[in-house]
Amino acid sequence: xxxxxxxxxxxxxxxxxxxxxxxxxxxxxxxxxxxxxxxxxxxxxxxxxxxxxxxxxxxxxxxxxxxxxxxxxxxxxxxxxxxxxxxxxxxxxxxxxxxxxxxxxxxxxxxxxxxxxxxxxxxxxxxxxxxxxxxxxxxxxxxxxxxxxxxxxxxxxxxxxxxxxxxxxxxxxxxxxxxxxxxxxxxxxxxxxxxxxxxxxxxxxxxxxxxxxxxxxxxxxxxxxxxxxxxxxxxxxxxxxxxxxxxxxxxxxxxxxxxxxxxxxxxxxxxxxxxxxxxxxxxxxxxxxxxxxxxxxxxxxxxxxxxxxxxxxxxxxxxxxxxxxxxxxxxxxxxxxxxxxxxxxxxxxxxxxxxxxxxxxxxxxxxxxxxxxxxxxxxxxxxxxxxxxxxxxxxxxxxxxxxxxxxxxxxxxxxxxxxxxxxxxxxxxxxxxxxxxxxxxxxxxxxxxxxxxxxxxxxxxxxxxxxxxxxxxxxxxxxxxxxxxxxxxxxxxxxxxxxxxxxxxxxxxxxxxxxxxxxxxxxxxxxxxxxxxxxxxxxxxxxxxxxxxxxxxxxxxxxxxxxxxxxxxxxxxxxxxxxxxxxxxxxxxxxxxxxxxxxxxxxxxxxxxxxxxxxxxxxxxxxxxxxxxxxxxxxxxxxxxxxxxxxxxxxxxxxxxxxxxxxxxxxxxxxxxxxxxxxxxxxxxxxxxxxxxxxxxxxxxxxxxxxxxxxxxxxxxxxxxxxxxxxxxxxxxxxxxxxxxxxxxxxxxxxxxxxxxxxxxxxxxxxxxxxxxxxxxxxxxxxxxxxxxxxxxxxxxxxxxxxxxxxxxxxxxxxxxxxxxxxxxxxxxxxxxxxxxxxxxxxxxxxxxxxxxxxxxxxxxxxxxxxxxxxxxxxxxxxxxxx
RNA sequence: GGGAGCAUAGCUCAGCUGGUUCAGAGCAUCUGCCUUACAAGCAGAGGGUCGGGGGUUCGAACCCCUCUGCUCCCACCA
Numbered sequence: 001x002x003x004x005x006x007x008x009x010x011x012x013x014x015x016x017x018x019x020x021x022x023x024x025x026x027x028x029x030x031x032x033x034x035x036x037x038x039x040x041x042x043x044x045x046x047x048x049x050x051x052x053x054x055x056x057x058x059x060x061x062x063x064x065x066x067x068x069x070x071x072x073x074x075x076x077x078x079x080x081x082x083x084x085x086x087x088x089x090x091x092x093x094x095x096x097x098x099x100x101x102x103x104x105x106x107x108x109x110x111x112x113x114x115x116x117x118x119x120x121x122x123x124x125x126x127x128x129x130x131x132x133x134x135x136x137x138x139x140x141x142x143x144x145x146x147x148x149x150x151x152x153x154x155x156x157x158x159x160x161x162x163x164x165x166x167x168x169x170x171x172x173x174x175x176x177x178x179x180x181x182x183x184x185x186x187x188x189x190x191x192x193x194x195x196x197x198x199x200x201x202x203x204x205x206x207x208x209x210x211x212x213x214x215x216x217x218x219x220x221x222x223x224x225x226x227x228x229x230x231x232x233x234x235x236x237x238x239x240x241x242x243x244x245x246x247x248x249x250x251x252x253x254x255x256x257x258x259x260x261x262x263x264x265x266x267x268x269x270x271x272x273x274x275x276x277x278x279x280x281x282x283x284x285x286x287x288x289x290x291x292x293x294x295x296x297x298x299x300x301x302x303x304x305x306x307x308x309x310x311x312x313x314x315x316x317x318x319x320x321x322x323x324x325x326x327x328x329x330x331x332x333x334x335x336x337x338x339x340x341x342x343x344x345x346x347x348x349x350x351x352x353x354x355x356x357x358x359x360x361x362x363x364x365x366x367x368x369x370x371x372x373x374x375x376x377x378x379x380x381x382x383x384x385x386x387x388x389x390x391x392x393x394x395x396x397x398x399x400x401x402x403x404x405x406x407x408x409x410x411x412x413x414x415x416x417x418x419x420x421x422x423x424x425x426x427x428x429x430x431x432x433x434x435x436x437x438x439x440x441x442x443x444x445x446x447x448x449x450x451x452x453x454x455x456x457x458x459x460x461x462x463x464x465x466x467x468x469x470x471x472x473x474x475x476x477x478x479x480x481x482x483x484x485x486x487x488x489x490x491x492x493x494x495x496x497x498x499x500x501x502x503x504x505x506x507x508x509x510x511x512x513x514x515x516x517x518x519x520x521x522x523x524x525x526x527x528x529x530x531x532x533x534x535x536x537x538x539x540x541x542x543x544x545x546x547x548x549x550x551x552x553x554x555x556x557x558x559x560x561x562x563x564x565x566x567x568x569x570x571x572x573x574x575x576x577x578x579x580x581x582x583x584x585x586x587x588x589x590x591x592x593x594x595x596x597x598x599x600x601x602x603x604x605x606x607x608x609x610x611x612x613x614x615x616x617x618x619x620x621x622x623x624x625x626x627x628x629x630x631x632x633x634x635x636x637x638x639x640x641x642x643x644x645x646x647x648x649x650x651x652x653x654x655x656x657x658x659x660x661x662x663x664x665x666x667x668x669x670x671x672x673x674x675x676x677x678x679x680x681x682x683x684x685x686x687x688x689x690x691x692x693x694x695x696x697x698x699x700x701x702x703x704x705x706x707x708x709x710x711x712x713x714x715x716x717x718x719x720x721x722x723x724x725x726x727x728x729x730x731x732x733x734x735x736x737x738x739x740x741x742x743x744x745x746x747x748x749x750x751x752x753x754x755x756x757x758x759x760x761x762x763x764x765x766x767x768x769x770x771x772x773x774x775x776x777x778x779x780x781x782x783x784x785x786x787x788x789x790x791x792x793x794x795x796x797x798x799x800x801x802x803x804x805x806x807x808x809x810x811x812x813x814x815x816x817x818x819x820x821x822x823x824x825x826x827x828x829x830x831x832x833x834x835x836x837x838x839x840x841x842x843x844x845x846x847x848x849x850x851x852x853x854x855x856x857x858x859x860x861x862x863x864x865x866x867x868x869x870x871x872x873x874x875x876x877x878x879x880x881x882x883x
Numbered sequence: 884g885g886g887a888g889c890a891u892a893g894c895u896c897a898g899c900u901g902g903u904u905c906a907g908a909g910c911a912u913c914u915g916c917c918u919u920a921c922a923a924g925c926a927g928a929g930g931g932u933c934g935g936g937g938g939u940u941c942g943a944a945c946c947c948c949u950c951u952g953c954u955c956c957c958a959c960c961a
Contacts, residue, residue, distance in 0.1 A: 217961060267960050279961075341959065389887055390956055397957075563909075564895055572895065580910070583923045594920035638897075641909065663919050744927050750918060849941035854902060861903045
């Protein structure tokens with residue numbers, strides 16, 4: 001068969017992905033004979049498209065899953081999507097707006113119909129994109145957080161937690177997103193430093209014509225909602241005013257002047273206007289001092305009737321207008337520029353407004369405890385472990401979770417209100433009615449008398465159940481899937497959602513299964529551009545992943561991403577990494593072409609072949625052991641780089657060159673068989689990282705049966721290896737490099753064979769390995785002697801170059817046309833360095849305290865260093881005699 | 884304001900309990916080579932006072948103190 005000169009990834013990748021799906025290699029069913037290995041995907045937003053973060057994240061998951069599958073485990077990677085309530089609803093609202101439809105014109109049912117339509121049309125694109133990346137998910141198990149079964153699970157959990165007294169409804173100050181018109185949890189708010197103006201405003205004192213108290217505020221638009229002025233009780237400047245009243249400008253209302261330690265006398269004027277409805281601290285002050293609450297804002301951030309003449313205007317417009325009015329009245333003292341932090345919505349990026357409203361909350365205290373303990377004691381391991389500190393800090397200071405959202409796209413809260421406002425929590429209206437009848441004896445009540453709560457639940461209230469709900473662990477807590485696959489093994493996700501999601505899954509795991517949801521959490525970094533900026537759609541600095549795959553192949557992009565991303569570290573992405581990945585594919589392809597192109601002979605194996613093969617066998621065992629150690633510690637980047645170097649520098653550069661027959665010559669069948677076996681092992685080691693090219697070569701290398709795949713081929717098992725063989729060969733390679741280097745500096749063509757002499761106490765070693773030296777260093781002849789003295793005279797003239805290789809002396813005879821003897825200066829320099837080195841070693845060995853305290857093997861090593869150094873010095877001194 | 888982490892070659896990072904090849908790897912750079920698998924390549928080479936200062940130790944990239952510079956998390960002084 002003719003092998004393509006160039007590797008064609010596009011064709012190969014679609015061919016094998018289709019083959020894998022057809023043969024259902026990724027599908028998993030509980031199998032009691034096998035150990036389960038389970039990963040649940042962090043469900044991407046159903047409306048999302050693949051970005052670089054997903055690429056990194058899912059590549060890592062695929063590496064872990066594919067390796068586990070090859071290790072003979074029953075690997076199950078469950079894919080799916082998240083309904084992402086705020087993000088999706090915002091997108092649907094925007095789409096409707098483009099069509100001239102306003103959300104408020106629609107009924108809930110109509111809106112949801114549009115939303116579902118949209119989901120069917122655009123949802124799940126991202127899952128198709130994951131297939132291009134090569135992800136080996138069990139697509140038959142694809143779930144969606146709002147599909148009926150998962151919807152039910154959410155409702156069931158809500159009812160259960162309510163009945164346990166963990167869910168309550170309360171009036172609280174929450175983060176309000178005026179653009180999304182919904183409450184947000186604390187975790188959905190991010191803070192940003194901005195330049196603002198600090199306004200100093202005089203409030204007249206009631207009953208006095210010329211006395212004022214001056215407050216400082218960044219939010220003049222909330223003045224109309226002031227219900228108090230507060231000073232520090234120890235502030236001498238204002239002591240006399242405490243208990244009096246101040247007149248709030250614009251609304252001309254008298255409010256009490258109160259005293260509280262909370263106020264910092266150093267900030268601004270030391271007087272604080274208290275606006276309980278619009279600031280969390282003011283709210284708490286108001287509660288303490290029993291101040292009334294006046295809410296000035298509508299849901300969308302415009303002003304309501306309490307703002308008098310500003311009614312209907314936007315809060316930011318009013319922020320500009322109020323100071324003008326104050327100035328006109330002579331009440332604005334001055335304006336300062338300050339920088340302060342404002343909260344923004346994670347989803348809509350609108351400035352968040354603290355707002356008092358009635359919301360549903362989940363108590364976190366009791367649930368947090370097992371979730372904290374089991375991470376701290378390493379039952380659940382975080383990788384890297386540095387995240388444990390962060391995790392603990394959060395879990396020890398956890399607040400109750402605001403779980404209601406004023407949206408339609410999501411699981412509607414299963415709370416039903418009677419006409420008098422009595423609230424009944426039940427999984428549906430029928431159940432609620434039953435409760436009403438049983439509990440309140442209201443037998444005449446009908447379903448129409450009950451109204452369901454309008455709000456839906458926070459998206460994370462469904463995703464925290466994900467590891468359980470994807471196996472229907474709520475619907476049927478004892479089913480075969482959940483019993484087999486749960487707890488899952490590894491979770492791969494971003495540190496940003498450690499609290500949003502990971503911590504809560506752990507809580508749900510202990511609450512509902514009495515068990516951890518996963519054993520390891522691998523935290524990836526953030527993918528950044530060259531300038532260190534986070535890749536984002538708004539910055540436009542993110543490459544299109546599918547175009548990258550087209551350009552560099554999926555394998556190339558996968559390895560490119562992994563080359564530079566140890567766990568927890570940000571990934572400074574550069575396309576050249578993908579180029580490196582693609583080049584690696586080519587390297588493999590060419591190695592395959594070489595091997596596949598050989599003709600076989602029945603000749604006996606040459607000595608070189610035997611040396612190469614036995615060395616390669618030891619090295620393979622060693623590398624597999626090292627890789628397993630890397631994986632055990634989740635050092636995936638290291639594992640890839642280790643494989644890369646092994647394949648490129650050792651398998652290709654040394655091994656294939658050693659066994660490669662002369663051009664046009666056949667290779668011994670026995671050697672060929674070994675080479676193919678070694679290549680096979682290497683492909684299996686590579687497969688988790690580079691699934692496509694490894695499959696392609698694996699299939700082409702030997703004849704395979706239909707239905708066979710490298711996906712199911714065994715991961716190489718580590719076997720004991722002989723370190724001595726490896727070290728011997730390394731010395732041979734070192735010797736070859738020295739000779740090649742000499743050629744380079746002397747401009748001797750590689751084609752010109754060289755005469756070499758060796759003086760060594762272990763001549764046996766050199767005669768054993770001399771076939772390798774002859775082949776790769778291109779020798780014409782080798783003179784072996786046990787000592788320099790017994791070597792022929794020719795080696796000791798200025799016609800030879802001499803160097804020390806550990807305890808051995810190597811001589812290279814200059815070709816007749818080369819006159820250049822050894823360079824005296826270089827030799828002197830080297831001699832000086834060696835003498836200094838020897839001196840430092842001798843000093844150490846002469847130090848009694850070192851000899852007394854250091855471990856024996858450390859001392860032995862110093863001894864060895866001393867001997868090597870002495871040999872080098874002897875050799876250099878000899879060489880200098882001829883210089 | 885509270886807490887955590889990081890600083891090693893031009894770039895990205897390893898360096899595990901202080902002592903082997905302790906100063907490393909990949910990429911980039913430089914020098915030769917179109918040598919019949921591969922120029923998307925081959926053979927080589929150069930490059931670092933391990934952020935600064937101090938200490939402990941026979942011995943420090945590693946332990947302690949301190950300074951400087953970055954990053955992240957938490958809390959939000961209006």
